[in-house]
Amino acid sequence: MNFISLIGVELTKLRRSKIILILLTPVVIMWIPSILNAKINFNLQGIPITPEHNFFIQGFMGMAWFMIPASLLICTTLLVQTERNHKGFLKMLSLPLSSTKLCLAKFTILLLLATVQMVMSIGTYYLCCATVSQLQNYNFILEPLYVISNVLQIYAGAIPLAAVFWMIATLIQAPVFFVGTGLASLVPSILMINTKFWFLYPMSYPFYLLMTAYGKAAEGIYETEIAWLPWLPTAMLITITALAISCIRFGVSERR
Amino acid sequence: MxxxxxxxxxxxxxxxxxxxxxxxxxxxxxxxxxxxRSETFIVLPGEPLNILYDANWQMMTMLNILTIILCACIIYHTEYSDNGAQKMAVLPVCDNHIFGGKFMITVLALSGMLLFEIIILELCALHWFSDYQVQLTDLTKNFCFSLIASLPTIILMLLIASACQNMWVSLGIGVILVFTVSVFPKENLFLSLCPFNSPYQTLALVTEKGKEYIFLVTCIAETILLGIAAHKLEHVRRYFS
Structure with a gap:
């Protein structure tokens, strides 16, 4: 079985899981306060930013801080729990396939679900922009290239986070501890981003990228350039280590 | 039993x-x-405990609510994995009592958690603010207020967890609710009374507005209403399982 067909099998398992609905709900809910309070975007309080950039950044703020990591956590729980029920892991491991491939296929599905959410969030952003522009008689719509590149960056920044969650899920068998550590790790990300060691904490990457976009749009709010040098090698190291550990430990407890 | x-x-x-x-x-x-950052807090005017509450309670409550969500998910996950709920259904036990038992356990566990947190807050005030004295009545009042404010959240989360067979669905709904509510303004009285939003309030803040009785009565009423909803849900479920 090649990798593509493995991914096809994993996708079949997700049928009737209603995951798309769970991923879509926060994306839609996030924009309701933005539409209702659209007037706030004109009250800039001395920050040198245009209203349309303000609308974009403020709208994605909650998403980058909480909802992207939380959605990844929910997707990981889904991927692991569908196997744990009815001894799916044992059945999977009895197939003549390498467990590394199985593990990576599942991780690819996790990234795929994140991509689906990203596309949905861009779509809802443009829908909301059009609505607000009509309501406020002001053009809130930003050029697609800017929006897509920024959102893509935020989601790409979540890949190390996804790898870490995936590693925790394969290491910790009891779902309560896995979900618990995941949820608890989300809370301090806003504190970590203000310290010097933010690049060691994958949960703060998406929010950091959004804040840099904020800094670019409004001078003096935050750093205007992404600090690639300590960050990129660290992020790659974290991703590779986490994936390697999860590949090695995949299904070990079931194999006993 | x-x-x-x-x-x-x-x-x-x-x-x-x-x-x-x-x-x-x-x-x-x-x-x-x-x-x-103790220097920044010590110089602030006002009651030491209120300063500590203002600085920390948001984050602590977030952790409390996340714990409630997690534990509600796990307490029903034990029922639904390996068809435990079906086995329970053949026992001579009333379905509603199971929900009640789970509610009681969660309330007890949360009250332990809240008590621990409030004692730590008092100890912080005692250690860093020189002129502070612990008052047991205040401690009890704060504890009771926080516990009652959390009741609607607990029962709603248990209701969601009991309705969804997959753990990750209830987890997803819970996380989405926390996120949605964290976007709401906290000053609005109606919104602050919603489950998942009420635990963020502190006794000092609510007393300042003179709304403490309305707040407590509404929270208890919400709990009772949601309890009745849970009771009805058990009846409805029997037709589908």
Missing amino acids: IFSLELKKLKRTGYMPAFLGGAVLAAAVPLLHMLV
């Missing part, structure tokens, strides 16, 4: 360690805050 039965089911699910871990994490928030 049902209570001890429910407690027994929670053995080795990690339920109690999860509450313990949540309590320790939440209690670490004010300690870390004071260790790192």
